[in-house]
Amino acid sequence: MQETTVRPLGGDTRASWIRLRTMILLRWFAIGGQLTAITVAQHWYGLQLELGFCYMAIGASVIANLVAIFIFPENKRLGEVENMLMVLFDLLQLSILLFLTGGLHNPFALLMLGPVTISAAVLTLRSTVLLGSTAILMVSILSQIHLPLRTDSGLILEIPQLFVFGHWIALIIAIVFISAYSVRVTSEIHSMSDALAATQMALAREQKLTDLGGVVAAAAHELGTPLATIKLASGELYEELTHHPDLREDAALIREQADRCRDILRDMGRAGKDDLHLRQAPLMAVIEEAAEPHIGRGKTVHFHHLQDPVAQPSILRQPEIIHGLRNLIQNAVDFAETDIWIEAGWCDDSISLRIMDDGCGFPPQLLGRIGDPFMRRRRNTTSSGLRPGYEGMGLGLFIAKTLLERSGAELRFANGRDPVAVEEGKRADLGAIVHVTWERRRIDANGSDQARQFGENRQFAV
Numbered sequence: 056m057q058e059t060t061v062r063p064l065g066g067d068t069r070a071s072w073i074r075l076r077t078m079i080l081l082r083w084f085a086i087g088g089q090l091t092a093i094t095v096a097q098h099w100y101g102l103q104l105e106l107g108f109c110y111m112a113i114g115a116s117v118i119a120n121l122v123a124i125f126i127f128p129e130n131k132r133l134g135e136v137e138n139m140l141m142v143l144f145d146l147l148q149l150s151i152l153l154f155l156t157g158g159l160h161n162p163f164a165l166l167m168l169g170p171v172t173i174s175a176a177v178l179t180l181r182s183t184v185l186l187g188s189t190a191i192l193m194v195s196i197l198s199q200i201h202l203p204l205r206t207d208s209g210l211i212l213e214i215p216q217l218f219v220f221g222h223w224i225a226l227i228i229a230i231v232f233i234s235a236y237s238v239r240v241t242s243e244i245h246s247m248s249d250a251l252a253a254t255q256m257a258l259a260r261e262q263k264l265t266d267l268g269g270v271v272a273a274a275a276h277e278l279g280t281p282l283a284t285i286k287l288a289s290g291e292l293y294e295e296l297t298h299h300p301d302l303r304e305d306a307a308l309i310r311e312q313a314d315r316c317r318d319i320l321r322d323m324g325r326a327g328k329d330d331l332h333l334r335q336a337p338l339m340a341v342i343e344e345a346a347e348p349h350i351g352r353g354k355t356v357h358f359h360h361l362q363d364p365v366a367q368p369s370i371l372r373q374p375e376i377i378h379g380l381r382n383l384i385q386n387a388v389d390f391a392e393t394d395i396w397i398e399a400g401w402c403d404d405s406i407s408l409r410i411m412d413d414g415c416g417f418p419p420q421l422l423g424r425i426g427d428p429f430m431r432r433r434r435n436t437t438s439s440g441l442r443p444g445y446e447g448m449g450l451g452l453f454i455a456k457t458l459l460e461r462s463g464a465e466l467r468f469a470n471g472r473d474p475v476a477v478e479e480g481k482r483a484d485l486g487a488i489v490h491v492t493w494e495r496r497r498i499d500a501n502g503s504d505q506a507r508q509f510g511e512n513r514q515f516a517v
Contacts, residue, residue: 103205139182150193158201175237207470251270335500345380375458382455390414412486416470426456463497
């Protein structure tokens with residue numbers, strides 16, 4: 056089964072999700088707020104503003120919105136560059152208004168954070184750095200160069216230079232901090248969303264494979280009788296057509312192809328018919344089924360049970376359990392040197408499983424982060440050669456952890472140590488250890504709420 060590579064979506068992809076209509080609507084709100092602020096300042100507080108230039112700056116936004124409305128369709132989605140240019144236009148337009156209305160003496164200078172925050176949330180890091188740098192440059196210019204605010208009596212309204220300097224420093228720090236914070240948080244949110252989508256795809260694929268296996272198994276079961284009849288009839292024809300070599304060869308071919316169909320259906324339906332018995336299986340059988348795709352990959356997989364195998368529980372064959380265990384076993388096989396050990400144990404209250412390998416183990420600095428999606432490790436001399444061919448070890452373990460936790464499991468990751476080897480001065484690492492534990496009632500086929508009864512056996516009526 057071929058694995059599908061899933062990578063987190065970049066900012067350029069997410070930027071194309073934004074509709075032009077959304078940006079136009081937000082700009083209309085900004086235009087309305089700017090007109091209201093200028094009108095109130097002029098007529099309510101009696102401030103002498105350069106109304107002509109202010110209305111020209113606001114009119115530029117109005118014209119840009121009208122052009123976007125009449126030229127582009129309503130359902131247009133903006134690309135990365137288009138989004139960046141629109142936000143940059145709004146940032147420069149706001150800077151011009153602040154230049155005309157007192158610069159950093161104007162309390163509305165705080166709005167300079169808006170375009171940068173939007174960029175950090177939806178655009179790439181490159182665009183965010185460009186817009187953040189532009190905002191810092193504009194704030195620095197406005198702190199020194201601007202038109203003063205004057206009252207009707209000619210009094211200039213301004214705050215002390217110490218406060219202007221404080222506003223300038225605060226705005227720069229806010230631009231940098233909010234941008235970095237927004238980029239980090241949105242990146243993790245989108246990575247988690249992408250990883251959950253990949254997990255759902257993996258679960259859906261496993262469910263489809265399970266359903267398909269049941270259909271094939273049922274077909275193999277139902278076609279067994281007609282194939283046996285064809286084989287029997289062709290065999291009889293073969294014996295009776297001794298004096299007709301051509302027809303005898305045809306009968307032999309029919310029998311041969313019937314045998315081939317039987318073998319194909321048997322291989323495709325090894326699990327048996329998709330009846331209620333397939334909904335549950337002994338614990339070790341489910342573990343071996345999960346490990347089966349990785350048995351013949353050049354490593355030795357050892358299966359052990361810590362209790363009497365006769366008393367092993369029968370558990371639910373949930374796709375989450377099978378696919379989750381398969382990912383953990385694949386991880387162990389990929390990074391083991393020669394051997395992998397899978398130990399199963401159970402008691403009245405719990406069922407546990409340990410997957411161990413003799414590889415170099417998990418990087419110690421990442422043990423606390425295992426299970427995070429799209430995690431990347433730093434390349435250094437101690438870990439650069441541990442897992443060749445892998446850019447990171449996040450998504451596969453995240454899928455396994457998420458699927459198993461959906462079934463009620465609790466996972467712990469650790470590295471093994473051999474105390475005897477430590478005393479003798481030998482290598483003490485035993486590789487990675489993954490400990491999976493379920494409450495028995497969650498997956499026990501007999502005690503679980505999801506268990507299904509087979510029904511009563513009834514005697515055939517004669």
